[in-house]
């Protein structure tokens with residue numbers, strides 16, 4: 001007997017709940033008549049956390065997440081909470097920290113079917129397939145002191161040996177299962193934390209003799225992501241630089257409305273989320289692209305539950321709607337979120 | 353009588369001197385039979401500074417630069433000085449600081465003639481024409497403490513009110529002479545220095561009623577530079593983010609071997625330099641692309657000496673060699689640096 005998996009659902013803000021509904025409908029369809037059993041646990045978070053519980057990350061949400069097998073998060077934030085004492089993003093930073101989710105993993109893939117969506121010429125992006133491993137719980141995001149005063153402001157970039165070592169192992173291990181190539185990104189010609197980052201990368205790399213390493217300064221890397229994205233496999237990058245370059249990487253695919261991500265820790269549940277924002281401008285119109293959330297659900301099934309066969313059904317459904325142009329306006333289609341979702345559900349029902 | 357302008361020449365490393373020679377040959381040709389008189393003052397700097405004077409920025413170079421009307425710098429650094437106590441890049445950071453060059457200005461322009469060189473599809477980059485104004489003497493590059501210890505490392509991002517205010521005025525003033533649109537880049541949803549940056553931008557912006565402002569988080573901006581580069585005019589950005597995004601901006605043109613930049617202070621000489629590196633891999637082969645240095649010379653003539661007519665001759669020569677495909681291998685041509693330079697010199701001689 002498989003146990004019932006606990007999935008905490010943080011439904012998000014603006015278009016967040018719209019695409020979460022879609023993702024859960026697809027999850028329901030894909031798991032029907034399988035042995036995979038799950039329970040959904042709704043918890044307040046982000047703007048929804050502020051509205052329902054007075055804080056973007058209520059203690060109850062931390063507690064229930066720690067006990068879960070996976071956390072499924074949709075896009076959060078937006079103008080409604082611009083003046084909240086703690087904004088929705090604060091909850092995001094804090095849940096990463098509280099669940100010790102030190103690595104954010106983002107696949108960047110350009111398939112033949114989708115290559116036309118890229119702003120880059122096809123000869124540049126064809127066959128791009130790399131993964132960004134971004135450090136997520138330290139660096140400039142969490143370093144102290146952080147001060148905003150009347151006439152000056154300060155942030156601190158900090159890395160400890162342990163923090164850098166564990167993210168390196170995470171990245172090198174992923175590379176061993178992929179194409180055995182790691183790219184280290186830093187600004188070690190200027191920053192002390194980057195010199196430190198590169199030094200530890202070099203040391204950790206020695207215990208992965210089957211993996212080749214190269215090093216890029218972050219400014220050179222920002223060019224290389226555009227000029228030769230096919231040359232990368234696993235990219236290990238500090239928190240702040242990772243925030244910037246993982247969005248650049250998403251943009252070269254031209255499909256930001258489709259990309260999932262996962263954040264992982266040493267133990268405890270992974271957190272899964274689409275990489276895009278809550279798109280207040282199109283919220284409530286029923287036209288949000290559900291693909292990112294559906295792909296996020298598939299990623300969760302594969303990575304947290306080892307249910308690759310169920311995930312494959314979902315991926316096939318996504319391929320099907322794209323090929324048949326059953327898509328929302330952002331992808332040049334005319335369908336609503338619900339219509340696209342229904343197409344995927346129908347496809348999965350008839351899948352054998 | 354015009355006075356004789358003093359130009360300090362920091363000739364650079366690896367391909368640095370090769371393209372500096374080209375730039376100076378073009379300067380000589382373009383100023384012949386004009387009233388513009390200048391004197392070149394050679395000073396040791398970067399790797400060349402280490403070799404000739406034991407330091408990447410000897411005091412004598414600081415002194416002579418402070419007295420100059422302009423400083424012309426070529427690409428510096430390279431593996432030869434990897435283990436020097438102070439590396440060439442250290443000299444670069446320090447000269448910016450010592451000459452108080454707080455703003456780095458980088459044009460990003462995609463002309464019809466050059467559009468094919470871009471890795472982006474033409475419909476994305478056509479008519480791109482913006483300028484990045486990067487803060488250059490503070491932020492993460494200069495903040496203290498900066499510590500590299502055995503088990504941890506620290507950098508500090510710092511901004512004072514004065515530092516942010518002056519770069520804002522610089523950017524807003526440029527916008528008034530251009531398309532009256534400023535884009536402020538920061539990470540104010542996370543960093544204190546970025547909240548501070550945005551707050552001051554907003555305040556300073558009020559005294560430029562003719563200029564419209566928009567705000568981007570740096571991660572969103574990295575996408576926008578690729579997805580809609582034509583929507584920008586003047587982009588004002590902190591030091592570290594500017595390092596990254598100005599290279600991304602260069603890459604969308606596909607013509608990094610052609611782009612000049614200038615660094616300016618409150619008073620004292622501006623510093624002019626190509627944006628690319630010293631390319632140790634092709635040094636000594638006589639095939640370095642001289643266009644960036646030639647454009648840098650033209651920028652100096654316009655911005656420091658108000659010699660737009662002389663600069664126009666140079667720009668016309670650059671256009672001429674590109675149109676006639678008299679270019680180096682990196683641009684798909686077969687000519688040497690000297691041959692390309694000679695073509696430009698000949699063109700200028702016959703220019704009327």
Ligand SMILES: CC(C)[C@H](C(=O)O)[C@@H](O)C(=O)O
Nearest residue numbers: 089090092093243541542571
């Ligand atoms: C919303 C924001 C705080 C967050 C970050 O900067 O990490 C986001 O950009 C991301 O990449 O997940």
Ligand SMILES: CC(C)[C@H](C(=O)O)[C@@H](O)C(=O)O
Nearest residue numbers: 189190219441442444445595
């Ligand atoms: C060489 C390096 C220190 C420098 C910088 O980071 O500022 C360079 O990348 C630049 O942009 O001028």
